[in-house]
Amino acid sequence: MNLEAFISVSSVSTGWCREIFRFQSLPACAYFHSSLNMRCFKVIMGNLFGKRHQSPPAISQQDQAILQLKTQRDKIKQYVRRNEKQMDHEREMAKQLIRDGRKDRALLLLKKKRYQETIIERTLKQLDQIDRMVHDLEFAEIERRVVEGLKSGNEALKQMSQMFSIEEVEKIMEETQEAADYQEEISKLLSGNLSETDLEEVESELQALIDSEEPLKLPEVPTESLPQPVSGGKERERERTAKQRVAVEAL
Known part of the structure; x- marks a missing residue:
């Protein structure tokens, strides 16, 4: 609006x-x-201020050439199919003329049919050339895209190589090596100031920490059956018998 x-x-x-x-x-x-x-x-x-639709990419001359070749190829195929049907029809007509005794007309149709066959052979050769040209153009387009991809990759590599020069990389490697050497020197100094006893205690402490992190081992489940509990009446009977035996021995 x-x-x-x-x-x-x-x-x-x-x-x-x-x-x-x-x-x-x-x-x-x-x-x-x-x-x-x-x-x-x-x-x-x-x-x-609405979003505008992006225009489709422009059609190149190569695309137009491929389209024209494919259109011509389709037309040639249609022409070949149409002539093949016509030759089949003329062949049947020649058979009918021979049955009717009109051999001169049948011979004329067969000559026409043979001429059409030669035309179809030449047309098929042209069709092969068109197919080959279409394949060549399509392969050339693939090669062009590959070259453009390689070109873009080379540009990206150049930009990345410009970010870090060889001197900067060498400097970073030297600083990394210096830091590693410094750490190793500190480790040697710390190890040299400790006695053998201290080292043994440190190793023992380390082993204790390792053992504490291991899962707790539970006892194995017993496989034998447990003894049956004695009833209360039998237990009192045994106590009474034991007291009587003690009293008899005392007499």
């Missing part, structure tokens, strides 16, 4: 508002007018 359409719609809505004002209150009329104008404003802004 352009600006003129927006103005016309706005004027129409003003007329509607006047009609509504006769039957409704002023706030209702103002709300109707503002809401309609807001919808028109959104339509205008959407058309002005």
